[in-house]
Amino acid sequence: MNRKIILKSRPEKEPLNENFQIIEEELTAVQPGQVQLKSIYLSLDPYMRGRMNAGRSYAKPVELGTVMEGEAVSEVIESNSDTFKKGDVVIGRTGWQTMPLVSEKIIEKVHNPDLPLSLALGTLGMPGRTAYIGMMNIGNPKKGETLVVSAASGAVGSVVGQIGKIYGCNVVGVAGSEVKANYVKDELGFDHCLNYNEDNFEKKLGEICKKGVDIYWENVGGKTFNSVYPHFGDFARIPVCGVISMYNNQNQQLEEDRLPMLFRNVLTWRLRIQGFIVSEFPEQKLEAMQHLEKWYLEGKLKYKEDVVEGLDNMVEAFQGLLRGDNFGKLLIKVN
């Protein structure tokens, strides 16, 4: 049997249980060019919330009644393909399902199957590449500069900050709890990490960033952006990777329209604010993987995973991801 989670309806704000449905189906014959997979780890990522909305975005929404989109690491259990054989470990956008039957065209072999497989969905996968590509193309880190990273304990943020350390930056993380902040400092080696829920967060941020922020890595948006923005230095670079605090609230209005002032400061502070999507840099994929793997093997990239067991717990884990309940790269272990 294959068990899969389909999108039943579109959420207005937070994704609700009723927006999803678990469906069971019999496995069918593997046609030429197809591969029968057994999923091992399913990835949960913030972008999936965007795919639940209709309307304009950089990618098409998931159609109602179809399987939720997502990447997974899987084992080939039957193959009718010349490229893959039984026992291969592969990665691809095979969706929220336990036994997907897929075209050989949407999967590839895991880059280094000797490393822990889950890493292919985190530090050595799409989130790690996001960090690398955003830092190399937009952040452009230089020795002695101050880099501020939001959602610092997460899949992307943890790699961004560690790349910052490799390049000799003074790295300041921002995270949602004391426990996360301590982990970011003590385990990941950031110079500082502040808990944005602490009363004196803004004051401490100002003290630490007295010389100005050279790079602000935006993962969160909203209040975190508002707190860091006054500290941007001249020629600051702001890779806009994500704005997770706004994903459940598409019509969010700020109390005050700060856009005209931001535009003025873009000019007078000569800021570079640039959104980017990792999948739009395919030519840098291999370079990113090689650097990340090398740094990992040299002990320069530490990581933390938050592994939830079973497809039945996937929706709840996804709802938690959009509230910050996860601590590290969120994965669903299914087989």
Ligand SMILES: NC(=O)c1ccc[n+]([C@@H]2O[C@H](COP(=O)([O-])OP(=O)(O)OC[C@H]3O[C@@H](n4cnc5c(N)ncnc54)[C@H](OP(=O)(O)O)[C@@H]3O)[C@@H](O)[C@H]2O)c1
């Ligand atoms: N542009 C791209 O190509 C690309 C690719 C991958 C990811 N992204 C983006 O990168 C960001 C981080 O993704 P990730 O995979 O690394 O996830 P993650 O950091 O592992 O998990 C999300 C984290 O965001 C924070 N968060 C969640 N809800 C929040 C809220 N309402 N307000 C403030 N913070 C909240 C939480 O951390 P705290 O508890 O510390 O607040 C949570 O742990 C997301 O915005 C994602 O969309 C972009």
